[in-house]
Amino acid sequence: MSDRAVTLGQFVLQQERMHPEASGQFTSLLLDVALAAKMINKAVIRAGLVDVLGATGTTNVQGEKVQKLDVFAHETIMRVLGSTGQLAVIASEEDEDIVQVTDGMPIGRYVVNFDPLDGSSNIDANVNIGTIFSILPRLTRTGRGTHEDVLQAGRRQLCAGYVLYGSSTMLVYTTGDGVHGFTYEPSIGEFLLSHPNIKTPKRGRIYSANEGNYAHWSEGVKRYVDWLKCDDAETGRPYSARYVGSLVADFHRNLLYGGIYMYPGDKKNPNGKLRLLYEAAPLAFVAEQAGGAASDGTRRIMDLAPAALHQRTPLFIGSPENVAEAQSFVQEKHAGVTSDRRTR
Numbered sequence: 001m002s003d004r005a006v007t008l009g010q011f012v013l014q015q016e017r018m019h020p021e022a023s024g025q026f027t028s029l030l031l032d033v034a035l036a037a038k039m040i041n042k043a044v045i046r047a048g049l050v051d052v053l054g055a056t057g058t059t060n061v062q063g064e065k066v067q068k069l070d071v072f073a074h075e076t077i078m079r080v081l082g083s084t085g086q087l088a089v090i091a092s093e094e095d096e097d098i099v100q101v102t103d104g105m106p107i108g109r110y111v112v113n114f115d116p117l118d119g120s121s122n123i124d125a126n127v128n129i130g131t132i133f134s135i136l137p138r139l140t141r142t143g144r145g146t147h148e149d150v151l152q153a154g155r156r157q158l159c160a161g162y163v164l165y166g167s168s169t170m171l172v173y174t175t176g177d178g179v180h181g182f183t184y185e186p187s188i189g190e191f192l193l194s195h196p197n198i199k200t201p202k203r204g205r206i207y208s209a210n211e212g213n214y215a216h217w218s219e220g221v222k223r224y225v226d227w228l229k230c231d232d233a234e235t236g237r238p239y240s241a242r243y244v245g246s247l248v249a250d251f252h253r254n255l256l257y258g259g260i261y262m263y264p265g266d267k268k269n270p271n272g273k274l275r276l277l278y279e280a281a282p283l284a285f286v287a288e289q290a291g292g293a294a295s296d297g298t299r300r301i302m303d304l305a306p307a308a309l310h311q312r313t314p315l316f317i318g319s320p321e322n323v324a325e326a327q328s329f330v331q332e333k334h335a336g337v338t339s340d341r342r343t344r
Ligand code: AHG
Pocket: 093, 115, 117, 118, 119, 120, 121, 210, 245, 246, 247, 248, 273
């Protein structure tokens, strides 16, 4: 990369010129997502001050109602994207149903599914949180968008990515032409290209899972995690456990360093916890574009056809060799370690 600073806007225009066949119309949608991200970032970095500043009443210094950050993030994205004229319909984790374009507003050709604030249990502890987004072409031809437009398999995505609010805020996305990461420079209000063409290692030595759920996991998942802790020179085991509890943060670290993130199904929740449309599918697109993989244990996440808006799916995502191993354990094709070496 040259020393010249490249903004997200410049980069996106450059990509458009190189690939004119990929009608760059959703380019401005991506820039709108970045605008919403800047607004959410501003609220995130002041999150700890909300109680201080809002202590005297229910309004903050700007005279606005103090809101929970995930509601604020949802409304910000709705406000920014809802008025662009590019969308037919939007779906968000924070809305039970799809949100159609309001009457009288222009109707566009795209669909956006998003998780406005991911990792919200970490907000009050000042731990990394994120936003996840997925852009699809609409399926229906006329009128306002419908459920059919929203419920599309991940492989139909035109663009997907996430924003990670943290020690520095980053936006990472793919349009099917590699994965590119931008770091926010607050003094000029721009996302600058910092991680062009991210490639994830073929194998990593980090695993990320909520092991508190161990007792409820299937035998295959238990065996896999036990196996990760055994000594083995060839695969470099035992691996390190790293778990933030914000999918975006765990995914991003593993994307750069290599490894696997998993949220399997268990006896209580056979489909796990994570949502297919606005958590698993967009991150699967990013993972694959970086040379990684994403599976529900047997099937490729990108091939899953969603039947409901908030449908959950088990998720194994990260370096391709790690994900393939996890699959062979989940499918009980790998015996793993013998019972006397099991952790429990
Ligand atoms: P959200 O905050 O959008 O509801 O998502 C929370 C998700 C995800 O970010 C994280 O990986 C997972 O929940 C953590 O779940 P556990 O607390 O069960 O580990």
